[in-house]
Amino acid sequence: MLPPSQTSEKRVLWMDPRFQARRPTTQSLYQSLPDLLEKGWQVELWCLEHDTVDERVKVVTLPQARWLRLLEPLWFWALAWAKLTWKRACGESWDIVHTSGPDIPGADVMSLHFHNRTWIRLQWQENARTWKERLKVFHTLIGVTQESLALGSRRWRVILPVSEGLANRIRSSLPANKIVRVLPNLLDGQRFSPAVRERWREAGRATMQVSETDYVLSFVSTGHYQRKGLWAAVEALHAIRSQVHADCGLNLQFWVIGVSEHTVPSLRRRLDEIAPTWAEWVRLLPPTDEVERWYAAADAFLFPSRYETFSLVALEASACGLPILVTPYDGHEMYLQDGVNGCLLPWEIKAMSERLLQFFIHERFQMKPGPTASLSPADYAAVLDDSYRDLLESKKP
Template sequence: MDFEIVQIIQEFTTAGGAERVAWDLAMTFGRLGQKNSVVASKTPEVPPENVTLRPIVEWLSRVPKRGLFRHVGRLVVVPLFTIAAQFARLPERNTVLISHGDTFYGDILVVHAVNAENLKEKRQAGQWAWLLNPMHAWVALRDRLMIGGLRYRRYVAVSSRVKQELMSYYHVPPARIAVIPNGIDLSRFHPEPGFRTAIRESFGIPDKATLLLFVSHEFGRKGLAPVIEALEKRDDPDLWLLVVGSDNPEPYVKMARKTAGRMVFAGERRDMERIYPAADLFVLPSAYETFSLVCMEAMACGVPVLATRVGGIEEYLKDGVNGYAITRNGDDIAEKLDRVLKDGHALDSLKEGAIRTATSYGWSEISRKYLSLAEEVLEEKYS
C-alpha cells in the first residue's frame, strides 16, 4: 500500500538532537523513495528534495530558544506549537504520523528522553536549580498525556534503557515499544585528515598535541568539571581540551589552575563535521543520556570515546574496542587517559574500532526499521 509518513517537530533543522533525527529521517525517506512530509514552525528557506514541508504558526520561529533567555522562549514556543499541531491539516488516509514529542496524538511517538528519569538523576546528585525552570512542569504534564495516556499505537525508544523507563514511569506495554537507535549521517561525519590541521591552526592548538574534545550546551550535567579535574591531575603539557557549547565557561576557567592555557572554549558551532576529526579523544562524563548523538558522531569521524555508561551509550561503547567507560570522577578519567595514551598503537586501534561501530548506525539501515514499523502500524490502523 502506498502511504505517506508525516513527521511533526517544532524545528525542522539540523541544529539539535531531536531536530537532527527528524531531518535525517526525512532525507533518508526521500532517498529511499518514501513519500514523506514534515509539520514544523521553523523550516529551511530552501525546501529539501523529496520532502514536503507543511509549516504552521511560523511566527514561533522568531522567538529565541537559545542564549540567556532560552527558558522563557521555550516556555512560549513549545506549548503553543504542541497545541497548534492538534489542528494541522494532514492527509486523512494512508498516513502514518510520527511525532517527536510535539503533539498529543499520533501513530508513533519517538521518545528521545524520559524527563522524569533526568530529574531523578538531578535530585540524586543534589541539583535543584531545575525547580526554577517552569518548562519541567509543562513537560511533566505533556508526558503524562502523551505517554501515560497511551495515545500512540507505538512508542520508539532510542535505547533499551529508555524502553525500561517508559515501562517503569508510564506503564507502556512492552509490545507497544520498539527500540530503534538514532542514526548517523555517514556522508557528513567521517574521518577527514585535512580538518585536523585547519581546525587546530584556527584555535592555536599545536599539531603534535593530544586533543580532547567535549561537546555540550550543559557543561554541568554533561560533566565538564571532572574532565578538567583529570587534566589538572595529569598536568601533561601536550594534552589540550577543546570545549564546544554555548554554556558559561567562566566557572570552569577558574577551575583550571595548571591547564587554563591548554583549554579552548569554542562556543556554539555548526560545523561539527570539521571539529571532530581535529580531536584524538572525545570525552563525555554525562549524568544522563538516552542515546548521545555526539558520541556516535565522534566515532564516525574516527575519534574514540570516553563516556559514562548512561542511556544508549552503554549499548555501543565497548572497552578497549572503541573507547572506555568512565565515571564522573577526575581520578577515573585520568586513569583511562593514561591507559589510552601510554601506547600510540592502542589509540590507533580504538580509532579503527570507533569507525567500525559507527558504520552499523547509518541512516539507511535505521530508516528501514522505521519504515517496517510504519507498515506495521498502517496495517493495524486501516485494517
Template sequence: MKIALALESFDPQSGEMEALAFEFARGLLRLNHEVHVVAQHFSKAGSEIPIVPHRIGSSRSPLRRAAAAEAKLRPLRADVVHDLGITWYADVFSSRDGSALGEQQRQLADAAWWARPFKRMVIRRSPRRRQQAELAIRQLDGDDSIVLAPSQMVARDYCVIHDLAPERVRVVHPGVDIKKFSPHIRKLRREAVRRRLGIDARTLLLLALADDYQQGTWHVVFRALRRLSGKRVPAHLVVVGDRRVTPPQRLVDRFGLAENVTVVGPIDDRLPYYAAADVLLVPTRYAPFSLSLLEAAACGLPSITTQGNGAAELFTDGSDIHLFDGGAADLADRVERFRDSARAERMGLAARRTAMKHPLDRSFSQVVATYEEVATARARAVRNDGAVLALEHAAGSDFVHRRAA
C-alpha cells in the same frame, strides 16, 4: 503513504535530532511518500525540499505548543503521524529527551543526600518542569501508539517508570552516515585544523560538543584537566557549540585553565573537529542517545562517556570506547591512556567497525517498517468497522422486513 512529522524545529542545524529528522524526511520523499511537517520553525534548507509545511506559533508553554500541533495534525488525516516530542496526538512517538521522569530520578540519585530534598522541591515548584511532566504522561498514555526508544536504557525507563506494555516499545538505535563520517577525513584535515587551533602534535586534543553537556559536567571535566596538568600530561580541551551552553570564561579562569581550554563557539560542521581530536569527551549523567559517539566512531575517533549514555550500549568498554564512573579522577585516568598512540589507534579502528554496524539506512528502514505496520493496522480496523456496519445494516433491514410481514 501520507506521513506527518511533528517537531519543534525543522532545521538540520538545530541539533542532532533535527538533523536526523531532516534526513529522514528526505528519505521518505525519495520513496514517494507525501510528507507533511508540523513545526514552530522552518529553516531555509527545509523550504528547499518538497515537504508540506504547517507552521505553529511560538510558545514557551509545552502544553500550549502540544495543543497547537494537535490542531494542525488532526485535519490532515495522515496515514501515520510521528511525533518527535512536541505533542500528544500521534501514532508513533519518539523523543530526543528520552524519559523526563527517568532523567529526574537520575539527577536525584546523583545529588548528595542532603541536597535531594531541595532538588525535589525545585522540580515540583517549576511550572515548566510540571508542564513537561504532564506532557510526557499524555504522550505515553493510551494503548494505541507505538513508542520508539533510541536505546535499551530508555526502553527500560518507559516500561519500568511509565509502566508501558513492552509490546508498545520498539528500540531503534539512531544510525550514522558512514560515508560522510569516515576516517579519511582525519588524514585530510587533522594537521590543518590543529595548526589553526595552535595545538601541537604531542598534545592530546580533547573535544567537547557543548550540546552534550549538562549543568555541573563542566566541573568534572575541568577538575580532570587540572589533574592532568598537575601530572604534566599535555592536554587541551576544545569546546564547540552554542555559546549559551559552553562554559563561561570565568569558570575556566577559576580553575586556572585559560591556557588549556579553547572555546570555538557555534559551528556548522563537526567533521573538522572530529578530524583534529584525539578523543571525544561526553561526561553526561543522562543522555538517551548521544549521536556524537557514533559520528566520532565512524571517523575513527574514540570517546569517553558514562553508563548514563544510551549510545554506550553499542560499544564495549576498553575495546572501542572508555566508560568512566563520572568522577574527575577516573576521567583523567582514561584520558591519560590515550598517550599510548598505538593503543589509541587500535581503539579508533575498533570504534569505526562498531559504527559500520549502525548505518543510517538501517534505522531508517526500521522506522518505515513501523509506519507500514501502523498503516496496515489502521486499514484493517477500517475494514472491520465497515464489516460491522454492514452486518448491523443487514440485521436492521431483516428486522424491518419481519415486522412488515
C-alpha cells in the same frame, strides 16, 4: 505487514516545532526524508520553522511565540493538538501521525529522545545556582507530566526510543498494546568518517598551533554544561595533567566546542573556581557547522555526561576515528565497546581521573576507533517504513 506497493497512497503527518537538518531530534528524520518519499509515502509537516525540505512535502508553518522562550514548544503542541482535532472533526485524516516528542494526543507514533523522569531525579541532586537553572527544573517537571500521560496512554501504538538503554527504562511501565522499536540516530557517513582526519587534521592543528607533544581532547555542546559533564571533565583533567606530562610526555589540551559568545563570561567564572590554570590548556571555541574539522584536529573525544539517551556527537567523533571517553549514559551501548574503540568512565571524579590516567599511560595506542554500528539514511527510512506498515496492519479490524 503491507507490501510496499500498497503504501503508495498512504499519508503520514510529522509534527515537530523545529524541523532542522542539524537539530538532534529531527536530524535523522530530515536526512531520511528522501528515502521515505521514494517508498511511496506522502509526507505532511507541521512545525514552527524548518530548513529547506523536498518540494514533495506539504509544509504547514504554525505561528511562533518566541517570547515564551523555553516554553515555546508547549505553545506549538497546543496549537498542533487544536489544529489536529479541528481537521479530524472536519473529516480530514492521515494514515499515520508521527511526533518527535510525547506531547500530542491523537498521534500514532512517537520518537522518544529523552526521559524526563530520569533527568529530574538527577536535577534534584544538584543545587540550582541561578534562576535560569530553577526554570529548567520547572521545565523538566512539565516534561515529566507530559511524558507520564503519554507513555501511560493507550493512544500511542508505536514508540521509537533512540537507544536500547532508553527502551529498557520505559518498557516495564508501558501498557501491553505498545510496540517498542529501537531506532538510533543515523550517522551522516559523508561528513563523519576517517577521511576527514586525512583531509583536515594537519591544517587544523597548524591553525590552533598544536605541537607534537600536545594531546587534544574535544568536547562538543552548545549548552546544558552541567548535565553534559563539562565541569567533571575539567576537574578530572586538571587532577592528572601533571602526571600525564611526567609519565607520557603529553601536554593535555581540552577544546570545548560550541560556546556562544554570551556564555563565555559565566563559563570563565566557573572555570576559575575549579581549575585556576585552565587558561593554559582549555580553549572555548564557538559553534560551527563543520564540527568534523575539530574532530579531525583532535586526538580523543571526552564526554562524561550525566545523562543522555544517545549522544550523537560521540557517535560522530568515533566515526571520525577518535577514541571516545564517555560515561555509562543511555545509548553508549549502541556505539562503544569498552577498551576497544574507547573507554567507559565512572561518574565519580576521582575514579574518572584514575580511568583517564590508565587510558593515557597504557591504552591510547591500543584503541581501534570507529563505532560498533551505525545507520544510514536508507536504513533509517526502512525502519520507519516497516513501523508504519506494521501499524497499519495492526489497525485492521
